[in-house]
Amino acid sequence: MRLDEIVPWGRTLNEYRAMFALSEQDLAGALLGCGDGPASANAELTRQGGRMISIDPLYQFTPEQIRARIDATAATVLAQTEQGREHYCWDTIPDSAALGRLRLGAMALFLDDYPAGQAAGRYRVAALPDLPFRENAFDLALCSHLLFLYSELLSFATHLAAVRAMLRVAPEARIFPLLDLSNQRSPHLAPLCATLDAEGYQVEIVPVEYEFQRGANQMLRLSRPPAPIINGSVPAKP
Numbered sequence: 662m663r664l665d666e667i668v669p670w671g672r673t674l675n676e677y678r679a680m681f682a683l684s685e686q687d688l689a690g691a692l693l694g695c696g697d698g699p700a701s702a703n704a705e706l707t708r709q710g711g712r713m714i715s716i717d718p719l720y721q722f723t724p725e726q727i728r729a730r731i732d733a734t735a736a737t738v739l740a741q742t743e744q745g746r747e748h749y750c751w752d753t754i755p756d757s758a759a760l761g762r763l764r765l766g767a768m769a770l771f772l773d774d775y776p777a778g779q780a781a782g783r784y785r786v787a788a789l790p791d792l793p794f795r796e797n798a799f800d801l802a803l804c805s806h807l808l809f810l811y812s813e814l815l816s817f818a819t820h821l822a823a824v825r826a827m828l829r830v831a832p833e834a835r836i837f838p839l840l841d842l843s844n845q846r847s848p849h850l851a852p853l854c855a856t857l858d859a860e861g862y863q864v865e866i867v868p869v870e871y872e873f874q875r876g877a878n879q880m881l882r883l884s885r886p887p888a889p890i891i892n893g894s895v896p897a898k899p
């Protein structure tokens with residue numbers, strides 16, 4: 662990953678709560694954020710006593726490098742959003758100035774937390790589908806604005822491998838949004854759901870109380886099949 666190819670853009674914990682319909686019980690568990698980038702969810706949740714680890718190849722860069730890249734790109738992203746304003750819902754976020762405050766505020770919280778979070782192992786350099794964690798290390802794995810959104814860049818095989826990896830390290834995974842960058846439902850969604858459903862995973866498309874990219878108001882919730890019960894007891898792991 663080259664820093665000059667990255668456009669850092671991060672969302673808040675409130676946005677994560679809404680995108681993933683996170684309950685207080687969900688937030689009390691061990692969370693993994695895949696592709697969290699400069700989002701402030703980890704910083705905010707940690708401050709509230711929660712447990713979250715974020716993975717992203719972005720974390721190979723220093724705070725100064727990421728800050729400089731945000732400074733170099735934020736105005737362009739906001740101008741592009743303004744140009745395509747009909748593709749967004751402006752009810753919760755009223756205009757691009759408010760969007761700028763929200764995103765830059767989230768990224769500032771992330772940058773403040775980043776050195777301490779790196780030292781604590783909360784920001785880890787890794788990229789889907791390679792997750793450097795043991796099976797069941799987390800209660801819930803999240804992925805916001807990476808899978809499905811970048812369907813043109815990431816193949817179906819990469820999506821499937823990424824989701825399998827998330828469901829190896831956590832019994833449940835949630836992904837938002839289900840649209841690609843052209844606001845169309847990702848072509849990978851239906852085959853991914855069919856494949857996992859056929860393997861016994863629980864697959865649900867869930868409406869959520871969040872919509873900024875127009876039409877992006879659903880998340881995918883996936884759960885691993887329960888372990889088989891043999892003679893009234895769950896078999897021990899080998």
Ligand SMILES: C[S@@+](CC[C@H](N)C(=O)[O-])C[C@H]1O[C@@H](n2cnc3c(N)ncnc32)[C@H](O)[C@@H]1O
Nearest residue numbers: 671672696697698700717719788789805806807
């Ligand atoms: C659009 S940003 C979303 C950031 C954050 N999740 C949010 O919603 O605010 C996408 C992030 O995915 C990261 N990324 C790209 N490829 C990845 C991969 N294979 N595994 C994990 N993260 C990746 C990028 O570095 C970037 O930070």
